[in-house]
Amino acid sequence: MKTFINPNQSTWSTLLKRPTQTIDDIETTVTQIFDDVQRNGDQAVAKYTQLFDGVELDSNSVTTKEVELASSNISSELKQAIQQAKQNIETFHKAQQTETISIETTIGVTCWQEKRAINKVGIYIPAGSAPLFSTVLMLAVPAQIAGCKEIVLCSPPNKEGNIANEILYAAQLCGVTKIIKVGGIQAIAGLTFGTESIPQVYKIFGPGNQFVTVAKQLATKYGVAIDMPAGPSELLVAADKSANASYVASDLLSQAEHGADSQVILVSDSQDFVEEVQKEIDKQVKDLPRKDIAKNALKNSKAIIMEDANDALSLINDYAPEHLILCTNDNDFFVANIQNAGSVFIGNYSPESAGDYASGTNHTLPTNGFSKAYSGVNLDSFTKAITFQNITKEGLLNIGNTIELMAEAEGLQAHKNAVSIRLKDLK
Template sequence: MNDFEFLYNPPRKDWAKLCARPVNEQEDLSVLCKNVFDEVKANQDKALLGFTERFDGVKLGSIYATDLELSRAAALVDPQLVLAINQAYSNIYKFHKAQKPESVEVETTPGVVCRQEYRPIERVGLYIPGGSASLFSTLLMLAIPAKLAGSNEIILTTPPLKDGSIPPAVAYVAQLCGISQVLKLGGVQAIAALALGTEQTKPVYKIAGPGNQYVMAAKDYAVQLGIAIDLPAGPSEVLVIADASANPKFIAADLLSQAEHGPDSQVIFLTTSEDLLERTFEALKELLVGLNRKDIIKESLKSARFIYFNTLQECFKFSNAYAPEHLILALDQADNYSSLVLNAGSVFLGHLTPESAGDYASGTNHTLPTKGYARSYGGVCVVTFLKKVTFQMISQQGLDLLAPTIETMAKAEGLEAHALAATLRKTRGGKL
């Protein structure tokens, strides 16, 4: 691993360049997505089986995982992992249950009552990535809030293993969360199946879950067909802000944990301590030696940023400009600085709060906005699977008070029928 270039108080004019995410040469995937979606629409399950063999090298007899298949796969999970998953489930459930919003009712004018209530998105699709690692933890992060929201049809899709089976931990979590519709599909064809439906499933109303560039392109394509998605999500990223009180090995481990997600992941380290900058880099080299994904990490670290600022205020300004998916505040009394955080997906406070806690088991959600979208998006939560519905009810007194306002505004916009609808109801002038 080559030495990094340490940056010292970079001027504001350079921040946009420093905040840019790594860019891989990517083909235009819109044509691929259109071709896959069109083929799936025309030939349904036959097309899905064909694409799975073509793209994943797996020849399936059926894209549907049976209850027996799920039970057998779930039984293969190591008992220690079962205990860990159950603990994570409990914490995630507790935190997300507390997020359920309450209805709001307000009398805006005497006799005019407005109410807002929440309704579940009835049919949702959850995409769980496979590839180099089967992210069963992501299923916890998606299925639990969807269930708490009241979504009554949840379709899970995940790439099959090379033998055509479902990854055991994914099967266990699916059963734990009460999901019975499981499709053995990955990539663009999986999103097409969720958006268009299959021979045994209906199209979903919303698709949630992260994925690679092909999955994200497919989700964008599904939006054009009227299917909602959770949020824009790309390669993982972390930004650490630390002062002299921080432990360099803790920071190095956090940076490495993000870098191992993939070669296009990004890590940024900001500090007010020049000594910590050097010591953290040395810790990175030391800890990297024993990791099994070191080749991926080394590729990811090529785009790492190590930056010294004179003040924590400058660190926070840079962080807000970058808008990280994960933000770690390795500071004494870190919670005192939380008000300075404007743009971040999830924040980890203090020296004893690793980012991996949020990835797995603290209770917060790890499906978060990346690529700067934390400026305008939050992470997945119960509300992701809810929609707001407003109600209004007006009495005669309320209508008499409100009608002049309605009439005046409608006539000013040239919409006379709008005005008439209120006029006819005034003091029951138009009563039957």
């Protein structure tokens, strides 16, 4: 981790640059697979599953029997853990339910807004060295609370043609309505166009590699919404001497182990503290199974000494971190003034891991500075707001003239007429 001391604001954008991703060369592949799946459906999907996942499947669909078997293969300890996490996520996302907002803007003009569920949603769960079943909770729990009718989960099969037990267990626990063994670009294409076995959905959620990311971006061209653009995970810790260096080191490492392109940044007012953290990192990293990944990620990472809290705040808002841990003696200052962050962890006993799994907040968050404009996944991500209006005769008499004048000024005579024809009857 390289250290920078009170860097000038003009250097921040270079200093805080994310590890670059080149996606241009991927686009051709993604477009080709989309075309093929659109035209040839399951036949194309099977071809790519064989090509990329190295397995030929009799059927894409996961059976009830498979789910039952999976469930029986999970320890009761882990099941209990998953259930506690689910309950906290449920509690926090249920608290986000909103009532109808209704108001009479002018006498006789009643307007209201209601959230209604997105009926068909797709959840993509990557497979890799380990099954990321926590993401199933983060996406299926709010989908179920929102009232989504179809919750379709896609995840790539392993060489034996199976999806990990933990993913299947979490899926049935959280009300997923259909589980399909399909991954990568072909999964996103399937959810976009629909195939014989994959239902077409209205919105696709979930993380993935660069191929999945580009595929989700392409899906939006076909009218399918996505949760948000994705990028490598990142963490910024703001800590001073009131923090515990070994805790901070453990948090930075928890982020660094995600991938070599993960980015961790430490902002502190104390150089001594930064050095302590560095020592702790060196000590802790040795025993990690994923130490090579973590060490690579740490190469991209920076310690920034900011003596002035206001400057530190500006720098954090400029960076717009996905995860922000605050361990300072004035956390309230940062909490009150942070503008751009995905999720904020406050104090010495709020590690990022807590939010990744079990505190109740969602772990699907905007990376790459997107927290300047995007929310993390929340209950509203699974609904859309519809507005309604009911205007009485009196109401139209009250605003009719305004509509006529404005429509006229915009040169839209038929818009005006729609009011005039009614006003004529009312006057």
